[in-house]
C-alpha cells in the first residue's frame with residue numbers, strides 16, 4: 325500500500341485547561357477523500373491547525389508524505405481552504421490574485437509571475453469554473469465561489485494534500501454540487517483530501533472514509549459503517565434510532 329498522504333499519530337492538544345484533542349490517530353491515503361465530522365467544539369479546526377503545523381501537539385506526531393508539517397508547507401504540499409470567518413473578505417484582491425498566491429513558492433523573491441505561473445493559474449481557474457470571475461474582487465463572490473477560489477489557489481500551488489474546513493457551510497445546493505465535483509476530480513488524480521463538515525447528508529456521496537470526532541476518534545471507516553444511528557447519537561446527540569431502541 326502507498327504510504328499515507330496524511331498521518332496523524334496519537335495526537336493530544338491542550339489549550340491551557342481545555343483538552344481539545346486526546347490521542348487522535350487517523351490516516352488519509354493518496355486518492356481518497358476523508359470526511360471529518362463532529363459537533364461545534366469537537367476539535368475539527370484544532371486538528372486542521374495541527375496538520376498544517378500552526379499548533380504543535382503536546383503529544384503525538386503528524387506527517388504529510390513523510391514530512392513534518394513545516395517541511396510540507398515549505399514544499400508547497402498543503403492546500404488549505406479555511407473557514408470563511410477566518411478570512412478578511414474586505415481585503416482588496418481579485419480572484420486571480422488569490423490564485424496567483426499559490427505560485428509564490430515557485431517564483432523568485434521578485435514575485436514576478438512567469439508564463440508557467442500564469443498558465444498554472446489559468447488552468448486552476450478553469451478547473452474550478454472561475455475563469456469568468458477571475459477579475460472580480462474576492463469579497464464580491466458568493467460563499468461557494470470563494471471556497472472554490474481557495475481550492476484553485478491550492479491547485480495552482482501544486483498541492484497534493486487538501487484540507488478543507490467546512491467547504492459547504494453557507495453554500496447553496498448548486499454550488500455545493502460544483503464544489504463536490506471539483507473535489508472528486510482532484511481525488512481521482514491522486515490528491516488526498518480531508519474535509520470537515522456538519523453536513524452529514526453530503527458524506528456518503530462524497531467521502532471514501534469518515535471520521536467521527538468528539539475530542540477523541542469515536543469511529544473511523546467506510547461512511548456507511550461510521551454513520552450508524554448509535555454512533556451519530558454518541559457524537560452528535562442526534563437520536564435517529566427507531567423508537568424503543570433509544571437508551
Ligand SMILES: Nc1ncnc2c1ncn2[C@@H]1O[C@H](COP(=O)(O)OP(=O)(O)OP(=O)(O)O)[C@@H](O)[C@H]1O
Nearest residue numbers: 339342343344362363364365366367368369370371
Ligand atoms: N485558542 C483557544 N483557546 C482556548 N480554547 C480553545 C481555543 N481554540 C479552541 N478552543 C477550545 O478547544 C475545543 C475545540 O475547538 P475547535 O475550534 O477545534 O472545535 P471545532 O470542532 O472546530 O468547532 P466548530 O465546529 O465550532 O468550528 C473547544 O472546546 C474550544 O472551545
